[in-house]
Amino acid sequence: xxxxxxxxxxxxxxxxxxxxxxxxxxxxxxxxxxxxxxxxxxxxxxxxxxxxxxxxxxxxxxxxxxxx
Numbered sequence: 001x002x003x004x005x006x007x008x009x010x011x012x013x014x015x016x017x018x019x020x021x022x023x024x025x026x027x028x029x030x031x032x033x034x035x036x037x038x039x040x041x042x043x044x045x046x047x048x049x050x051x052x053x054x055x056x057x058x059x060x061x062x063x064x065x066x067x068x
């Protein structure tokens with residue numbers, strides 16, 4: 001299974017459950033001390049990844065091997 005990130009890079013997903021957990025965690029992370037520019041960029045990246053993984057999860061298993 002593959003998804004394409006915001007930078008146009010293809011990411012192979014070998015463990016969908018673990019990938020969802022990781023993306024869910026990182027989409028809400030913030031820097032300490034706060035860095036609004038970096039935080040906004042990283043949250044957008046991980047939110048996009050998370051949303052693509054949710055779509056991938058909702059597809060039937062035999063359709064998951066297609067490029068997103």
